[in-house]
Amino acid sequence: MKIVVTEPQPISQEVRSILSEIGTVSYGPFEDRALEDYLLDCDILMVRLGVYIGDNIFRVARKLRYLVSATTGLDHIDLEAAASNRVKIICLRDCPEKIKSISSTAEHTLGLLLALARSLPQATSHVLNGNWNRNQFWGHQLQGKQLGIVGFGRIGRMVANYGIAFGMQPVAYDIDTSKIYPPILSVSLEELVNTSDFISVHVTADPENHHLIDQSTISQFKTGSFFVNTSRGRIVDSRALADAVISGKIMGAAVDVIEGEEFGEINSDPLVLCAREGYNVIITPHIGGATVDAISQAELSVVSTLKEYLSDSL
Numbered sequence: 052m053k054i055v056v057t058e059p060q061p062i063s064q065e066v067r068s069i070l071s072e073i074g075t076v077s078y079g080p081f082e083d084r085a086l087e088d089y090l091l092d093c094d095i096l097m098v099r100l101g102v103y104i105g106d107n108i109f110r111v112a113r114k115l116r117y118l119v120s121a122t123t124g125l126d127h128i129d130l131e132a133a134a135s136n137r138v139k140i141i142c143l144r145d146c147p148e149k150i151k152s153i154s155s156t157a158e159h160t161l162g163l164l165l166a167l168a169r170s171l172p173q174a175t176s177h178v179l180n181g182n183w184n185r186n187q188f189w190g191h192q193l194q195g196k197q198l199g200i201v202g203f204g205r206i207g208r209m210v211a212n213y214g215i216a217f218g219m220q221p222v223a224y225d226i227d228t229s230k231i232y233p234p235i236l237s238v239s240l241e242e243l244v245n246t247s248d249f250i251s252v253h254v255t256a257d258p259e260n261h262h263l264i265d266q267s268t269i270s271q272f273k274t275g276s277f278f279v280n281t282s283r284g285r286i287v288d289s290r291a292l293a294d295a296v297i298s299g300k301i302m303g304a305a306v307d308v309i310e311g312e313e314f315g316e317i318n319s320d321p322l323v324l325c326a327r328e329g330y331n332v333i334i335t336p337h338i339g340g341a342t343v344d345a346i347s348q349a350e351l352s353v354v355s356t357l358k359e360y361l362s363d364s365l
Contacts, residue, residue, distance in 0.1 A: 052073060052074030052075070052094040052095060053074055053075050053077070053092055053093050053094050053095070053114075054070055054073060054074045054075065054076045054077070054093070054094065054095040054096075054097065055076075055077050055079070055086075055089050055090060055093045055095070055096050055097070056070070056076060056077070056078045056079060056097045057079045057080070057081065057086065057096070057097065057098050057099070057101065057102050058079060058080065058098065058099040058101050058102070059078040059079055059080075061343065061346070061347075062078075062350060063347045063350065063351065065347075065351055066347075066350045066351055066354050069351075069354045069355060069358055070097075070354060072358070073095070073357070073358060073361065074094065074095065077089050086102075087111045090108065090111045090112040090115070091111065091112070091113075091114075092114055093112050093114060093115055094114055094115065094116050094117065095115075095116065095117045095118075095119060095357070096108075096112065096115055096117070096118050096119070097119040097120075097354075098118070098119070098120050098127070098128075099120070099121065099122070100122065100127050100313065100337060102127075103127055103128075103129075103313045103314065104118065104127060104128045104129060104133075105129045105132060106129055106132040109129075109132045109133065109135075109136040109138065115136070115138050116137075116138065116139060117138065117139050117140075117141060117357060117360075118133060118138050118139070118140045118141070119140075119141045119142075119353050119354065119357055120140065120141075120142045120353070121142070121143060121346065121349035121350040121352070121353045122142055122143060122340075122349075123142065123143045123144060123255065124255060124256045124282070124283050125140065125142060125256070126256045126283055126285060126313060127313045128140065139360075141353055141356055141357050141360065142353060143349060143352065143353060145353070145356050146352045146353060146355075146356040147205070149348075149351075149352035149355070149356070150205070150348065150349060150352050151205065152348070153205075153340070153344075153345045153348055153349060154209055154345075155339060155340050155341070155342040155344065155345035156206050156281050156307075156339035156340050156345075157206050157209035157210045157213060158213075159281055159307060159335070159338065159339040159340075160206070160210050160213075160251055160253075160279055160281045160339070161210065161213045161214075161217075163279045163281070163305035163307070163333060163335070164193065164249055164251070164277070164279055164305075165193070166305060166333055167277045167279070167302075167303045167304075167305050167331065167333060168190050168191045168192070168193060168249075168277060169188070169190035169191075170188050170190055170331065172333055173188065173331070174188045191248075191277075191302075193214070193217040193218065193219050193249075194217060194218035194219070195218060195219070195220070196219050196220070196248040196249060197219070197220045197221075197222060197246060197247045197248050197249070198210075198211070198214040198219040198220065198221045198222070198247065198248070198249045198251065199221075199222055199223070199224070199238075199243040199244065199246070199247025199249065199250045199251070200214075200221055200222070200223040200224070200235075200243075200251050200253060201223075201224050201225075201240065201243065201250065201251065201252045201253065201254060201263070201264070202224075202225055202252060202253035202254035202255075202282065203223040203224075203225040203230045203231050203235070203253075204225075204230070204253060204254075204255075206253045206281075206282075207223065207225070207251075207253040208230075210251055210253065211223065211235055215234075219249070221235050221236075222235065222236045222237075222238045222242075222243055222246070222247065223235050223236070223237060223238070223243075224237070224238055224239060224240045224243045225237075240263075240268065241268075241271060244268055244269075244271050244272050244273065244276075245271055245272075245273060246273060247273060247276060248273065248275075248276055248277070249276065249277045249278075249279070250272065250276060250277070250278045250279070251278075251279045251280075251281070252264060252278075252279070252280040252281070252282050252286055252287065253281070253282050254282055254286055255282070255283075256282070256283035256285055256286065260285075260286055261285050261286070262285070262286070262287065262288045263286050263287075264280075264286060264287040264288065264291075264292070265288045265291060266288055266290075266291035266294075269288070269291045269292060269294075269295050269300075269301075270295075270300075272295065272300060272301055274300060274301075275301070275302050276301050276302065277301065277302055277303050277304070277305075278292065278295075278301055278303070278304040278305070279304070279305045279306070280304075280305075280306045280307070280308060281306075281307040281308065281339045282308065283308050284306070284308040284309040284310035284311065284312055285310045287306070287310070289309070289310055289320050289321045289322045290321045292304055292321075292322060293321035293322050293324070293325040293330075293332070294321075296325055296330050296331065296332055297325060297330060302331060303330075303331030303332065303333070304322065304331070304332050304333075305332070305333035305334075305335075306322060306332075306333075306334055306335075307334075307335045307336075307337055307338060307339045308337055308339075309322065309323070309334070312337060322334060
């Protein structure tokens with residue numbers, strides 16, 4: 052079988068060894084035309100987030116059977132095109148037991164919570180500009196604050212545990228209430244946003260979750276709260292969230308994801324513009340899962356799952 056890996060750096064030797072057992076591997080990065088040439092007789096395509104896999108890719112890769120992505124979200128893939136071309140997608144949702152210990156996104160979420168509450172980026176810039184005035188940066192401690200978690204899957208559960216370690220009081224909303232266990236209180240989305248001091252989003256980018264956090268929901272946020280999104284940009288109405296920051300409805304927002312980022316559509320995003328104007332908005336370039344540890348474990352998980360799937364298919 053012919054395998055194409057679009058973004059190979061860094062990729063562990065263990066993953067490379069498994070791929071070489073499966074077939075002949077070509078590693079990128081590729082120029083657009085060169086990538087299309089490699090895809091002509093490609094059986095397995097392994098991707099990250101740097102290349103959008105749309106209908107144009109499937110039209111070229113007529114032999115493609117498997118698309119492997121070491122991610123939970125799949126909004127960098129045209130799922131309808133994949134289905135119509137009978138391409139099997141293998142992602143982290145297919146190997147939940149193998150990724151239980153991957154904590155990078157949850158850790159990044161906690162870092163954003165702390166950065167928002169203590170104005171860390173602004174304080175750093177203040178010092179680098181030659182100033183030293185602590186009175187401009189009175190922040191908020193996490194101890195005793197309510198942490199509202201929207202989506203109580205693997206990452207949501209980790210964030211809840213980190214919140215407890217900091218003395219916070221987590222509550223959670225999930226469409227599947229059976230996922231939520233004591234001491235975490237299960238609440239409605241309306242109650243969560245009405246009462247939480249910090250709100251953190253951890254849901255999948257399924258169509259039904261598009262703009263789950265919309266203007267109507269944001270209008271119900273507790274005044275003076277903080278908001279964090281490390282799931283997917285399309286979950287949140289950026290314009291409504293930026294307006295809430297500008298109006299003072301909420302004290303700040305931190306996001307690791309922007310709607311349209313897979314198409315390079317970030318510069319005109321309302322949150323980006325809001326951050327440029329000096330409001331308490333922190334934006335990171337989708338680095339929640341971007342640690343050496345997490346990427347290595349995630350890619351090993353999906354590649355070993357691919358190997359198992361191929362063995363079972365024989």
